[in-house]
Amino acid sequence: MSLSRLSSLRLFRQQCHVGGTWVDAEDGSTIEVDNPASGEVFGRIPSLTAAQVEAAIDTAQSAFIDWRARTAQQRADMLLRWHDLVLANREDIAILMTLEQGKPLAEAQGEVDYAASFLRWFAEEARRVYGETIPGAKPGQQIVVLRQPVGVTSAITPWNFPAAMITRKAGAALAAGCSMIVKPAEATPYTALALAVLAEEAGLPPGVFNVITGEAKLIGQVLTASPVVRKLSFTGSTAVGRQLMAQCAEHIQKVSLELGGNAPFIVFEDADLDRAVEGAMASKFRNTGQTCVCANRFLVQRSVHEAFVDKLAAAMAKLRLGNGFEPGVTQAPLINQAAVRKVQQHYRDALDKGARHVSGAVPDGGQGNFVEPVLITEVNPSMQLCHEETFGPLAAVMPFDTEQQAIELANATPYGLAAYFYSRDVHRCWRVAEALEAGIVGVNEGAISNPAAPFGGVKASGLGREGSRHGLEEYTELKYLCMGAG
Numbered sequence: 001m002s003l004s005r006l007s008s009l010r011l012f013r014q015q016c017h018v019g020g021t022w023v024d025a026e027d028g029s030t031i032e033v034d035n036p037a038s039g040e041v042f043g044r045i046p047s048l049t050a051a052q053v054e055a056a057i058d059t060a061q062s063a064f065i066d067w068r069a070r071t072a073q074q075r076a077d078m079l080l081r082w083h084d085l086v087l088a089n090r091e092d093i094a095i096l097m098t099l100e101q102g103k104p105l106a107e108a109q110g111e112v113d114y115a116a117s118f119l120r121w122f123a124e125e126a127r128r129v130y131g132e133t134i135p136g137a138k139p140g141q142q143i144v145v146l147r148q149p150v151g152v153t154s155a156i157t158p159w160n161f162p163a164a165m166i167t168r169k170a171g172a173a174l175a176a177g178c179s180m181i182v183k184p185a186e187a188t189p190y191t192a193l194a195l196a197v198l199a200e201e202a203g204l205p206p207g208v209f210n211v212i213t214g215e216a217k218l219i220g221q222v223l224t225a226s227p228v229v230r231k232l233s234f235t236g237s238t239a240v241g242r243q244l245m246a247q248c249a250e251h252i253q254k255v256s257l258e259l260g261g262n263a264p265f266i267v268f269e270d271a272d273l274d275r276a277v278e279g280a281m282a283s284k285f286r287n288t289g290q291t292c293v294c295a296n297r298f299l300v301q302r303s304v305h306e307a308f309v310d311k312l313a314a315a316m317a318k319l320r321l322g323n324g325f326e327p328g329v330t331q332a333p334l335i336n337q338a339a340v341r342k343v344q345q346h347y348r349d350a351l352d353k354g355a356r357h358v359s360g361a362v363p364d365g366g367q368g369n370f371v372e373p374v375l376i377t378e379v380n381p382s383m384q385l386c387h388e389e390t391f392g393p394l395a396a397v398m399p400f401d402t403e404q405q406a407i408e409l410a411n412a413t414p415y416g417l418a419a420y421f422y423s424r425d426v427h428r429c430w431r432v433a434e435a436l437e438a439g440i441v442g443v444n445e446g447a448i449s450n451p452a453a454p455f456g457g458v459k460a461s462g463l464g465r466e467g468s469r470h471g472l473e474e475y476t477e478l479k480y481l482c483m484g485a486g
């Protein structure tokens with residue numbers, strides 16, 4: 001049993017954290033959580049009732065009144081204490097993450113560092129929530145602009161980054177002076193609950209950071225039906241984001257949406273091919289292809305297509321699939337059978353429409369949630385994978401001839417989260433970077449995630465930004481004071 005890997009069971013909580021107390025569902029109902037590597041159920045979390053979610057909102061509202069009145073320095077100090085505790089408990093959080101999400105332990109440790117970096121970034125930024133003054137329209141008049149916290153906020157987060165997708169939201173919200181209710185994905189609640197244990201230990205006042213679990217639709221409905229909750233920050237699929245955005249219309253709740261993507265990764269003939277392959281591996285295979293900014297389509301200029309495919313195949317041959325706890329494993333199980341079926345479906349559809357299998361095992365679904373990395377080429381825009389996110393270890397390469405064609409192919413998707421390209425021509429770098437319809441562009445870079453940068457998408461990939469000062473501003477409202485001459 002992998003729970004025995006934990007140094008203690010202190011962080012393994014099977015209750016929700018509301019208003020500084022640990023609670024079960026009042027009707028006793030629970031949801032099972034399993035290990036995607038084995039299918040073994042290793043825990044149960046409460047499925048809160050609607051009344052309990054409403055009570056959590058009330059608690060968060062009371063906490064907000066006190067939290068907003070603290071100084072920015074006091075909030076920053078607590079966030080920094082939380083950051084330090086997360087890092088001090090890096091190993092146990094990573095173990096819980098690998099257990100519930102599957103990712104290789106080294107990647108889970110990396111995610112803990114990344115998650116902590118948002119707490120630090122926003123702690124530092126808390127003291128820089130500046131307003132402005134503007135000359136008035138009359139003698140003696142001044143226009144003063146304040147930035148104030150929006151109020152109680154909620155976060156609904158996905159399973160693929162169970163820690164970082166929470167701290168990226170909570171760090172910003174708490175720094176701004178908001179309280180937050182987090183609903184993590186059903187598949188990965190334990191990392192979120194471990195963060196709540198550490199938030200409590202860091203001294204965050206009760207009700208400022210709450211973690212609730214249960215039936216997603218019900219919780220989403222209660223959070224969006226409440227006039228007290230002033231903002232929802234959602235990370236997940238475009239389909240669910242669209243639905244939640246419509247629900248938020250009822251009370252004109254502010255909304256941030258970090259949704260799906262279908263990232264193009266373009267390799268021009270003047271690129272450094274070795275660096276392009278390095279970037280391709282980082283982008284495509286992080287979290288076994290289950291990253292919203294994963295390259296979904298490699299567009300490679302025809303003159304270097306064969307060389308790039310050979311080098312990519314050689315790099316992919318070094319990947320090792322296995323249980324995330326085994327040393328040296330780089331590719332872990334996918335989250336569930338639906339994820340496995342999606343990779344199979346995109347692979348089969350591509351082969352049926354003329355793609356060529358280059359390397360890797362055919363994804364036939366015969367290994368539980370484990371899928372070998374697979375490389376195909378001769379991909380064309382009629383294929384499903386060009387329009388939908390694969391979210392798995394299928395590397396699909398499409399040749400192109402001209403820069404204009406590459407840009408058109410890259411933009412031919414409803415999504416616009418990340419895009420990547422490799423070129424050594426500085427003029428082309430500016431041209432292509434400006435032409436790509438994406439919120440994030442990696443120029444000769446495959447690893448683009450950073451707390452200091454504004455992360456987010458355009459088109460069907462979402463609204464708003466996370467990380468950076470822009471991410472903090474999402475949790476504030478502007479108030480303008482018109483100061484008369486008196």
Ligand SMILES: NC(=O)c1ccc[n+]([C@@H]2O[C@H](COP(=O)([O-])OP(=O)(O)OC[C@H]3O[C@@H](n4cnc5c(N)ncnc54)[C@H](O)[C@@H]3O)[C@@H](O)[C@H]2O)c1
Binds near residue numbers: 221237457
């Ligand atoms: N843009 C980003 O920053 C980013 C980051 C991570 C993941 N993602 C996207 O998330 C998706 C994968 O995550 P997922 O499968 O967990 O997505 P999902 O939309 O199924 O679930 C995300 C969250 O929404 C909840 N949810 C589901 N239905 C709901 C409903 N009707 N009402 C309220 N909540 C509901 C889930 O329980 C989960 O907590 C991918 O599309 C990926 O690209 C985007």
Ligand SMILES: O=C[C@H](O)CS(=O)(=O)O
Binds near residue numbers: 161291292293
């Ligand atoms: O899945 C997408 C996330 O945003 C992950 S990351 O921020 O790029 O690490």
